[in-house]
Amino acid sequence: MPAQRPRPGGRPTVRTVAEAAGVSVASVSRVLNGLTTNEETIRRVREAVAKVGYVQDSAARSLKTRQTGQVAFAMADIGNAAYLAMVRAIQPILREAGYRLLLHSTDADIADEIEVLRSLNQRYVDGLIICPLRVTERHVEELEQAATPVVVIGQLPAGCPVDNVRIDSRPGVARAIAHLVDGGRRQIALINGPVDTVPGRSRYLGYLDGLRAAGKEERRELVAFTDFSVEGGAKAAQEILDVAEPDAILAANDILAVGALQTLRQRNLKVPDDVAVVGMDDTELAATAWPPLTSISLRAYERGQLAARLLLKRLADPDRAPEWVTVEPQLVVRASSAAVTTP
Amino acid sequence: MPAQRPRPGGRPTVRTVAEAAGVSVASVSRVLNGLTTNEETIRRVREAVAKVGYVQDSAARSLKTRQTGQVAFAMADIGNAAYLAMVRAIQPILREAGYRLLLHSTDADIADEIEVLRSLNQRYVDGLIICPLRVTERHVEELEQAATPVVVIGQLPAGCPVDNVRIDSRPGVARAIAHLVDGGRRQIALINGPVDTVPGRSRYLGYLDGLRAAGKEERRELVAFTDFSVEGGAKAAQEILDVAEPDAILAANDILAVGALQTLRQRNLKVPDDVAVVGMDDTELAATAWPPLTSISLRAYERGQLAARLLLKRLADPDRAPEWVTVEPQLVVRASSAAVTTP
DNA sequence: GCCAATCCCGTAATCGATTACAGCTGCGTC
DNA sequence: GACGCAGCTGTAATCGATTACGGGATTGGC
Numbered sequence: 001m002p003a004q005r006p007r008p009g010g011r012p013t014v015r016t017v018a019e020a021a022g023v024s025v026a027s028v029s030r031v032l033n034g035l036t037t038n039e040e041t042i043r044r045v046r047e048a049v050a051k052v053g054y055v056q057d058s059a060a061r062s063l064k065t066r067q068t069g070q071v072a073f074a075m076a077d078i079g080n081a082a083y084l085a086m087v088r089a090i091q092p093i094l095r096e097a098g099y100r101l102l103l104h105s106t107d108a109d110i111a112d113e114i115e116v117l118r119s120l121n122q123r124y125v126d127g128l129i130i131c132p133l134r135v136t137e138r139h140v141e142e143l144e145q146a147a148t149p150v151v152v153i154g155q156l157p158a159g160c161p162v163d164n165v166r167i168d169s170r171p172g173v174a175r176a177i178a179h180l181v182d183g184g185r186r187q188i189a190l191i192n193g194p195v196d197t198v199p200g201r202s203r204y205l206g207y208l209d210g211l212r213a214a215g216k217e218e219r220r221e222l223v224a225f226t227d228f229s230v231e232g233g234a235k236a237a238q239e240i241l242d243v244a245e246p247d248a249i250l251a252a253n254d255i256l257a258v259g260a261l262q263t264l265r266q267r268n269l270k271v272p273d274d275v276a277v278v279g280m281d282d283t284e285l286a287a288t289a290w291p292p293l294t295s296i297s298l299r300a301y302e303r304g305q306l307a308a309r310l311l312l313k314r315l316a317d318p319d320r321a322p323e324w325v326t327v328e329p330q331l332v333v334r335a336s337s338a339a340v341t342t343p
Numbered sequence: 344m345p346a347q348r349p350r351p352g353g354r355p356t357v358r359t360v361a362e363a364a365g366v367s368v369a370s371v372s373r374v375l376n377g378l379t380t381n382e383e384t385i386r387r388v389r390e391a392v393a394k395v396g397y398v399q400d401s402a403a404r405s406l407k408t409r410q411t412g413q414v415a416f417a418m419a420d421i422g423n424a425a426y427l428a429m430v431r432a433i434q435p436i437l438r439e440a441g442y443r444l445l446l447h448s449t450d451a452d453i454a455d456e457i458e459v460l461r462s463l464n465q466r467y468v469d470g471l472i473i474c475p476l477r478v479t480e481r482h483v484e485e486l487e488q489a490a491t492p493v494v495v496i497g498q499l500p501a502g503c504p505v506d507n508v509r510i511d512s513r514p515g516v517a518r519a520i521a522h523l524v525d526g527g528r529r530q531i532a533l534i535n536g537p538v539d540t541v542p543g544r545s546r547y548l549g550y551l552d553g554l555r556a557a558g559k560e561e562r563r564e565l566v567a568f569t570d571f572s573v574e575g576g577a578k579a580a581q582e583i584l585d586v587a588e589p590d591a592i593l594a595a596n597d598i599l600a601v602g603a604l605q606t607l608r609q610r611n612l613k614v615p616d617d618v619a620v621v622g623m624d625d626t627e628l629a630a631t632a633w634p635p636l637t638s639i640s641l642r643a644y645e646r647g648q649l650a651a652r653l654l655l656k657r658l659a660d661p662d663r664a665p666e667w668v669t670v671e672p673q674l675v676v677r678a679s680s681a682a683v684t685t686p
Numbered sequence: 687g688c689c690a691a692t693c694c695c696g697t698a699a700t701c702g703a704t705t706a707c708a709g710c711t712g713c714g715t716c
Numbered sequence: 717g718a719c720g721c722a723g724c725t726g727t728a729a730t731c732g733a734t735t736a737c738g739g740g741a742t743t744g745g746c
Contacts, residue, residue, distance in 0.1 A: 011464075011490075013732055024696045029734055038694065058467040059411065060732035062402035063701050070445070070467075079431050088422050091448050100467070102413070103444050105434050121354075124401040124413075124443070147354075230631060258631045265633070288573060288601045290608070290633045356702055367726045372704055381724060403702035406731050692743080700734085710725080716718090 012052040021048035032056065068126050071311065074104035074116045075131040080228075081254070081283035082300040083131065086153070089304030090129060097312050099126070114138050121147035127315055129153065129307045133197050149314040151307045155198050156324075163310045164324045165303045169199055169280070170206035172296045172329025173250065176278050177210025179294075179331060180248045183339035185276055188216075189246035191236040191256050192225040200225075203252050203280075222246055226256070233259020241267060247275055247340070254279035254286045257293055261336075276337040286334065294337035297330040355395040364391035375399065411469050414654065417447035417459045418474040423571070424597070424626035425643040426474065429496070432647030433472060440655050442469070457481050464490035470658055472496065472650045476540050492657040494650045498541050499667075506653045507667045508646050512542055512623070513549035515639045515672025516593065519621050520553025522637075522674060523591045526682035528619055531559075532589035534579045534599050535568040543568075546595050546623075565589055569599070576602020584610060590618055590683070597622035597629045600636055604679075619680040629677065637680035640673040 014032075018025045021044040030036040031045040048054075062068045071094050075083040091101050102125060106112035113132050117139070120128060128146070131153040132139060143150055143162050151163040180188055190207045194200050204223075211218055221243045226232035233256030240246060241263065249264075251257035257279030261271060269275050271291055279286050282297035306325050314320065357375075361368045364387040373379040374388040391397075405411045414437050418426040434444050445468060449455040456475050460482070463471060471489070474496040475482060486493055486505050494506040523531055533550045537543050547566075554561055564586045569575035576599030583589060584606065592607075594600035600622030604614060612618050614634055622629050625640035649668050657663065 014734090015732080025733085026696060026698095026735075027694085030695090033734080035735095036694070041694080055462075055464045057406075057732055058465040059402050059405035060701090061734080063400075063406050063703085063732080064734045066701080068402065078427070078434070084421070084427065087446075091421070091446065095448075101446050103430075103434065103446050105438075119398075121398045122401040255631075261633070285628070285631060288598075288628060288632065290604070357704090358702080368703085369705075369726060369728095370724085373725090376704080378705095379724070384724080400702055403731090404704080406702080406733085407704045409731080688746090690743100690745085693741085695738105695740085697737090697739100699736085701732105704730085706727105706729085708725100708727085711723090713721090715720085 012054040013057070014054070016052050017045065017048045017054045020052050021045045062123075066123070068124060069099055070102055070125045071099045071127045071129070072102040072104055072116070072125045073129045073131075074106055074113065076106055076108040076133055078103065078105055081285065082281050082298065085283070085300035086131065086304030086307070089301045090308040093305060093308040093312070108133055110134065110136065110138075114142055117142035117146055117150070120150070123147060127151070127311045129304075129311055133199075135198075149311060149318065151311045151314070153303050153307050161322045163307075163314055163322050165306045165310065165327065166324065167298050167303060167327045167329060168202055169296065169298060169329055170202045170209065172298070172331065173203050173206025173280075174210040174213065175329070175331050176250060176294075176296050177207065178213060179333065180250070180276055180278065180337060181210075181214040181216075183248075183276065183337060185248035185340070187219075187222065187244065187246045188248040188250060189222040189240045189244070190224070191233060191240070191249060191251045191260060192223065193228050193252040193256070195225055200252070207250065219244070225252075228253050228255055230255055230259040230262070232256060234263045236260070237263035241269075248278070248337070249275060250278045250280075252280055254281050254283045254289075254293060254295055257295070257336075258285055258289055261289060261293075272336050272338045273341070278337050282330075282332045286332070289336075291336045292334035294334045295332050297332050299327045299330065303327055355397040356400070357397075359395050360388065360391045360397045363395050364388045405466075409466070411467060412442055413445055413468045414442045414470045414472070415445040415447055415459070415468045416472045416474075417449055417456065419449055419451040419476055421446065421448055424628065425624050425641065428626070428643035429472075429474065429647030429650070432644045433651040436648060436651040436655070451476055453477065453479065453481075457485055460485035460489055460493070463493070466490060470494070470654045472647075472654055476542075478541075492654060492661065494654045494657070496646050496650050504665045506650075506657055506665050508649045508653065508670065509667065510641055510646060510670045510672060511545055512639065512641060512672055513545045513552065515641070515674065516546050516549025516623075517553040517556065518672070518674050519593060519637075519639050520550065521556060522676065523593070523619055523621065523680060524553075524557040526591075526619060526680060528591035528683065530562075530565065530587065530589040531591040531593060532565040532583045532587070533567070534576060534583070534592060534594045534603060535566065536571050536595040536599070538568055543595070550593065562587070568595075571596050571598055573598055573602040573605070575599060577606045579603070580606035584612075591621070591680070592618060593621045593623075595623055597624050597626045597632075597636060597638055600638070600679075601628055601632055604632060604636075615679050615681045616684070619683075621680050625673075625675045629675070632679075634679045635677035637677045638675050640675050642670045642673065646670055 014025045014028050017028045028045050031042050094101050104116050127149040129151045153165045156164045224236040224239050226236045237260040249260050257277050279293045279295040282295040286293035286295040357368045357371050360371045371388050374385050437444050447459050470492040472494045496508045499507045567579040567582050569579045580603040592603050600620050622636045622638040625638040629636035629638040
């Protein structure tokens with residue numbers, strides 16, 4: 001007399017359902033996965049499922065099917081509006097496709113990013129979207145032998161066989177400079193974020209491009225850099241205003257731009273009359289600031305969408321060739337950069 | 344000759360490691376989980392693990408141990424700054440404790456919230472933190488028979504045996520009214536969010552409390568409500584200003600307050616000289632707005648922290664009595680509500 | 687009436703880990 | 717020398733699902 005039923009009070013399994021329906025576990029599984037056609041069986045299984053309150057165990061299912069129904073998104077810090085926009089874009093798309101979203105905040109720690117890639121072969125997700133600050137050789141190495149599909153948002157070395165969504169802020173910044181010059185601005189300052197990152201460098205190069213295109217030279221006293229915070233932006237603006245008289249300030253970030261606005265207000269400089277201000281990322285902050293901020297949109301939302309769609313395509317067809325998508329930055333003009341009124 | 348090794352190229356399992364180390368699978372598992380003490384065995388297993396590049400399969404592990412190492416957080420919309428603050432608080436605490444964070448955005452859909460609770464018995468997470476807009480009977484029902492520990496952030500009916508972190512905006516709003524009255528304000532308007540929610544109702548009641556305490560009557564034309572958006576706030580402020588002359592506006596949200604600021608600016612009303620403005624949630628927006636917004640903090644970050652800690656306590660000891668924690672709102676005073684200067 | 691084809695269904699193997707249980711070894715003690 | 721005990725270790729059962737395979741029943745064609 002084998003103990004078929006360990007404890008009748010236990011959680012219902014596929015076996016419980018099978019007994020209640022008077023069929024085999026195989027039939028139950030088939031009905032659950034839509035693989036059989038006999039109406040009568042389907043009905044009985046359905047009823048039994050409802051009666052015993054059965055719900056599939058996801059661990060057991062994952063073990064057998066090798067799929068988890070989960071996708072992870074890894075970025076430096078969800079507090080950053082750009083990453084937040086990506087999450088907002090990614091979440092509904094994955095959800096629509098039946099995936100759950102798992103979040104990794106790496107705190108801008110490279111070792112952490114590598115660890116995330118590495119942990120993929122625990123197979124706790126079916127895919128990953130990652131937005132690294134910098135892509136090191138270690139990254140590439142891990143990317144190439146990742147256990148599950150990965151989509152990278154960011155610049156990837158050429159030839160890296162991984163789906164990729166990229167944007168280069170450089171032309172965006174250059175265009176913003178052109179816009180300022182067109183508006184009659186002559187002394188354009190740059191408040192950059194950390195420079196030892198790929199985006200930081202791009203912004204700086206874009207600034208130089210813009211100046212060159214306008215036939216201007218870089219003046220060291222017009223360039224500052226700081227960390228991404230309102231205070232950082234305010235302080236950097238002070239430093240610049242202490243030694244120069246810019247009539248425009250380009251900030252690497254809307255947060256920095258808001259900081260600059262505060263400093264300008266303190267010094268009784270009118271925006272945009274005395275000084276134009278341009279931010280970057282086109283976040284909610286840009287729209288709600290006063291005056292509303294002109295901002296270089298890096299299309300975070302769109303990049304998130306594209307990345308999510310790329311990942312879904314890859315999951316549907318793992319053998320397709322890696323796809324690289326490039327997104328163009330976009331200058332969103334608002335009041336803070338209106339042209340100087342000719343006297 | 345049994346096919347012990349299905350395909351030598353396959354992913355390494357505990358069996359692969361056992362062979363490489365010349366021990367049994369049990370020993371491998373013991374070393375991996377720190378259950379044996381023999382130095383020699385430990386060394387050999389460690390080496391074998393490194394050699395074959397073994398990583399535990401999380402599905403298999405979960406199936407056996409009944410634990411997933413995952414926790415979910417469910418809220419209406421991660422775009423809302425209050426929820427974002429919670430995520431930022433929750434994430435590092437869970438991570439520190441070795442849990443991964445899974446995100447559910449329910450889009451303020453009650454059915455979706457119920458579905459999240461229901462899906463818990465797929466056992467894809469070890470616990471859940473949920474922040475429902477409203478708690479219906481269905482919620483309570485599902486909460487009571489949830490398959491895993493749940494912590495609720497929000498108002499819960501008395502006697503519901505679930506860990507809970509709560510805040511009541513009502514006294515916070517009343518205090519803000521008192522602050523405005525102290526500052527010499529006489530006509531205080533309210534721009535509320537959706538009223539058919541628990542928080543919406545609390546805010547309204549707090550408003551009435553505040554008026555009563557100041558010996559004032561409610562005037563219908565000073566109260567508007569709208570959805571949470573800058574435009575909503577701007578429009579609501581217009582409606583009020585069209586029919587009345589408030590010298591203070593209390594908004595249910597920093598976003599709404601920013602909208603009100605825009606309307607006031609358009610009408611050439613000075614803040615705080617002509618009209619004081621108070622927001623709620625004390626988000627980044629309040630600090631960066633101009634003038635900086637006085638705001639009623641609902642301590643979202645702290646609530647997130649508390650909820651995460653409660654969940655960890657519960658996971659460590661499932662039999663402890665449910666704990667209810669109440670957080671007090673806090674008035675953060677900034678320039679937008681400075682006292683009227685006596686002429 | 688017989689054989690083949692079709693359609694369902696049940697048995698049992700399997701995914702990759704954990705762990706109860708029993709067996710082995712070596713040592714100390716009486 | 718026998719026995720007990722401690723400390724490891726290996727075998728095999730187990731978690732809860734999916735699915736390959738083969739067996740029955742039904743039907744149709746000749």
